[in-house]
Amino acid sequence: MTALLEVEDLRVAYGKIEAVKGISFTVEAGQVVTLIGTNGAGKTTTLRTLSGLLKPVSGRIVFDGKPLTDVPAHKVVSLGLAHSPEGRHIFPRLTITENLQLGAYLRNDKAGIEKDIQRAYDLFPILGERRKQAAGTLSGGEQQMLAMGRALMCQPKLLMLDEPSMGLSPIMMQKIMETIVELKAQGTTILLVEQNAQAALSLADHGHVMEVGKIVLSGTGADLLHDESVRKAYLGED
Amino acid sequence: MNELPQQLANGLILGAMYGLIAIGYTMVYGIIQLINFAHGEIFMIGGFGALTVYLWMPAGVSLLAIIPLMIIGGVICSVAVSTAAERFAYRPLRNAPRLAPLITAIGLSLALQQAIWKWYPDAKKDRSFPQFKGEAIDIFGAHIQRGDLFVLITAPICMIALGLFVSKTRSGRGMQATSQDPDTAKLMGINTDRIIVMAFAIGAAFAAVAAVAYGLKNGQIGFKMGFIMGLKAFTAAVLGGIGNIYGAMLGGVVLGIAESLATGYMSNVPGMELFGGGAWKDVWAFVLLIIVLLLRPQGLLGERVADRA
Numbered sequence: 001m002t003a004l005l006e007v008e009d010l011r012v013a014y015g016k017i018e019a020v021k022g023i024s025f026t027v028e029a030g031q032v033v034t035l036i037g038t039n040g041a042g043k044t045t046t047l048r049t050l051s052g053l054l055k056p057v058s059g060r061i062v063f064d065g066k067p068l069t070d071v072p073a074h075k076v077v078s079l080g081l082a083h084s085p086e087g088r089h090i091f092p093r094l095t096i097t098e099n100l101q102l103g104a105y106l107r108n109d110k111a112g113i114e115k116d117i118q119r120a121y122d123l124f125p126i127l128g129e130r131r132k133q134a135a136g137t138l139s140g141g142e143q144q145m146l147a148m149g150r151a152l153m154c155q156p157k158l159l160m161l162d163e164p165s166m167g168l169s170p171i172m173m174q175k176i177m178e179t180i181v182e183l184k185a186q187g188t189t190i191l192l193v194e195q196n197a198q199a200a201l202s203l204a205d206h207g208h209v210m211e212v213g214k215i216v217l218s219g220t221g222a223d224l225l226h227d228e229s230v231r232k233a234y235l236g237e238d
Numbered sequence: 239m240n241e242l243p244q245q246l247a248n249g250l251i252l253g254a255m256y257g258l259i260a261i262g263y264t265m266v267y268g269i270i271q272l273i274n275f276a277h278g279e280i281f282m283i284g285g286f287g288a289l290t291v292y293l294w295m296p297a298g299v300s301l302l303a304i305i306p307l308m309i310i311g312g313v314i315c316s317v318a319v320s321t322a323a324e325r326f327a328y329r330p331l332r333n334a335p336r337l338a339p340l341i342t343a344i345g346l347s348l349a350l351q352q353a354i355w356k357w358y359p360d361a362k363k364d365r366s367f368p369q370f371k372g373e374a375i376d377i378f379g380a381h382i383q384r385g386d387l388f389v390l391i392t393a394p395i396c397m398i399a400l401g402l403f404v405s406k407t408r409s410g411r412g413m414q415a416t417s418q419d420p421d422t423a424k425l426m427g428i429n430t431d432r433i434i435v436m437a438f439a440i441g442a443a444f445a446a447v448a449a450v451a452y453g454l455k456n457g458q459i460g461f462k463m464g465f466i467m468g469l470k471a472f473t474a475a476v477l478g479g480i481g482n483i484y485g486a487m488l489g490g491v492v493l494g495i496a497e498s499l500a501t502g503y504m505s506n507v508p509g510m511e512l513f514g515g516g517a518w519k520d521v522w523a524f525v526l527l528i529i530v531l532l533l534r535p536q537g538l539l540g541e542r543v544a545d546r547a
Contacts (some may be wrong), residue, residue: 007490023437053421053424053425068257072424073421073424073425074424074427074429074430075427075430076425077425077426077427078427082425083425085421085422085425089419089421089422091414091415091418091419091422092418093418094415094418098411101411102411102412102415102423102428103426105408105412105415105426105427105428106427107409113244150426154426170378236470
């Protein structure tokens with residue numbers, strides 16, 4: 001069986017500075033795969049390349065059997081790849097409902113869109129309560145929920161989440177992680193980028209540790225969680 | 239006789255024109271943060287496009303019947319030049335430092351003026367523009383020339399249509415999203431390049447309508463007409479809050495009325511006798527801009543939003 005997403009020897013550079021130096025990994029349908037690592041490891045760059053916002057220098061990306069390397073960003077989402085970007089990036093002057101509708105920009109099934117908006121409200125009740133409020137007035141955690149809900153609106157085959165726990169209170173972070181577990185249980189395939197290695201590894205099927213643009217270690221979530229070097233470097237143990 | 243209604247009407251007519259042109263500055267700025275200094279020339283080209291259509295028409299057809307065709311002709315010329323400028327002059331500089339497209343815009347502005355001067359027949363002097371014949375109409379104690387009715391009718395129609403487009407249609411929503419966060423808009427599947435072209439096109443179309451209004455009001459158009467009108471419209475856009483389409487219209491009307499009132503009444507203010515009259519109207523327009531920017535830097539309707547918490 002072929003993987004839903006295959007990345008092979010991907011290299012990405014900003015000018016002369018190479019940020020991603022030849023990484024390869026796969027994501028199977030139904031899995032949660034996580035990329036962990038410190039700031040500047042190339043995790044966000046990888047996701048931005050997958051969704052077409054950055055052009056790779058070389059390498060191959062195959063998603064659902066189709067090459068992605070030359071597809072412009074606004075067409076990637078129509079293939080079923082959704083990206084919830086780092087820093088949330090909700091549309092601040094539009095309401096929550098309008099933000100969710102934008103997630104379904106390319107869909108034409110009005111009834112289906114309504115149903116999925118309702119689904120987002122069921123997943124995050126606070127969004128339903130504030131649906132007419134401008135998204136810029138939400139708290140960081142609520143904005144993160146909105147960003148995730150919005151990414152789900154295109155009914156993605158693969159959901160990419162970039163640092164969903166960044167800057168959130170422990171309670172809010174807990175809530176976001178629970179939601180990821182719930183989405184996984186519903187069968188959503190997820191590629192999760194996180195600095196919070198503990199949280200990410202404990203819910204991922206598979207994990208990759210990135211350091212300065214390379215994958216230095218791969219394994220199941222449980223294996224990495226118990227790996228001594230990972231515990232030392234990312235989980236703050238001596 | 240009380241001349242206040244007349245002054246207000248004059249201001250409104252002028253202001254509606256400023257507002258229509260200001261839409262083009264504000265939409266483009268709202269999406270790509272470019273001050274399109276060539277927009278005044280897009281307005282001017284709309285005028286020449288409309289005039290060309292008029293000159294093609296057989297003699298004896300009533301102006302009222304030709305006006306729609308003149309608008310279409312002006313809009314086609316303006317939109318063609320504006321979208322071509324976007325594609326070939328601005329788009330290659332999308333990721334360049336801000337100064338590069340700005341200087342390009344200034345250069346384009348001069349180039350377009352000179353192109354009309356050189357190649358449009360007899361455009362080295364002002365060319366006369368058709369006029370509506372007939373008596374002025376009295377409304378609320380103000381004499382309104384028939385030609386001036388044009389802008390009083392078209393400007394509100396254009397504004398309502400634009401408001402509906404932006405808030406109700408998918409492309410309009412895409413436009414709002416692109417202006418707030420272009421990269422994330424792409425992640426939603428929005429073709430932002432197409433949205434940018436659309437912003438240039440809508441702005442150009444409105445400028446062409448304004449140019450027809452200008453021609454009908456003044457009876458002549460010329461290759462230099464875009465400079466001062468463009469500058470005033472840009473002022474109107476900043477006054478209303480640049481990036482906000484309703485602000486552009488409001489800014490235009492406020493500016494037009496302020497100019498008109500200053501022209502009419504400043505000489506009645508004790509000690510200010512010297513500063514009344516038409517010669518000083520531009521001064522008062524920019525004084526108003528400076529005052530508003532001192533008190534409300536984001537403009538009348540500009541928003542200060544906590545983007546990205």
